[in-house]
Amino acid sequence: MTWLRPRPYPLRLTELPFSPPLVQAPMEGVTNFQVRNAFARLGGVGLLTTEFVRVSSGALTEKVMRRHVLKTPGVPLAVQIMGNEPDFMAESARVAAACGADVVDVNLGCPTKRALKGNVGAAMLRDPELCHRVLAAMREQVPGLFSAKIRAGFEETEHVFAIADAIRASGVDFLTVHPRRRKDGFREGTCDWRIIGLLAEKLDLPVIGNGDVWCASDARRMMQETGCAAVMIGRGAMRNPFIFRQSAALLRGEEPEKPDLVALLAWYRQLAAECLEAFGGHEGGTLARLKEALVYLSASVRDGIPWRSAMVRSTRLEECFGHLERLLAERPMEDFDLCAERAPWAKNPGGPDCSE
8 A cells, every 4th residue: 555645643443333334425405304314213324414514604613513413313423514624624523523423524525516616525626635634634623533525536537546545644534435526417427336446445444335326236236346334325215215224134134125105105204294393383394305305206216207297396295295195006016116126117317416
């Protein structure tokens, strides 16, 4: 490993301290507290992650941070922070840890135009030294676990080792890799898992793989093919809430459960009930969140676009659930891509663009 630069902090992990080795991905506008709770109830997820918290004109205060550090009993929480000013990021990291974050994570992967304009997220990958300065300042303020999430590069993948080296030297305890470039956005092409494997082989700290995990067998295959320490799942979990539990079973060598449409309906009902409580009984915000979740589900339904188009026109919560109940009652199980293996008819799924 002669390519690795000196690191002033001792390596603390040879393996990840959470189990199962399955991580819920941070997704902007999606992975709120209620969604994280819903995944945790089904089981199989080893680490939950917040949406990214933006640090811009100053460090985040404890009052602001406590709105994000909402923990689910029994499952550790990573709080993801995005920004590029070392002092502001360091103080925000200190506050996140003090507020109870089990892991402080840095977003170096968001590919949006807004992130590019602010030189944050994946835009920072153009400057490994900036990444190092920001993360090293944060490391000084985080007594617990500290990590970063990157893409395979900004324009090209040839710089991924220099990027990973700078981040490793800053003192992170583990690294998550989404092997698309910034210019690829969320959908362009397929993820090159070989990059995850190369980093897992070359780095002397745990690497988490992310990207194009649409079913439980994908999660198992990623670990087998790349040697990564864990798998992070985002859109795949929103389109199939059972994926963490199914993946955990496969990784234990057990037969994963087949999807249960009654349980699926109950999952969305419980999610809506918790959102309704969070919104103080106001239906509008809950309806918006339910529609967003069901748009992801529609990607797992054979010829699901007509149903999605009707569902998103719902103006009341029960109208929306009426569409879901009719879908589940009228379609055979074979029309849902919710098993541990992909359905033979399933195409490369999508869903709304979001940070994953």
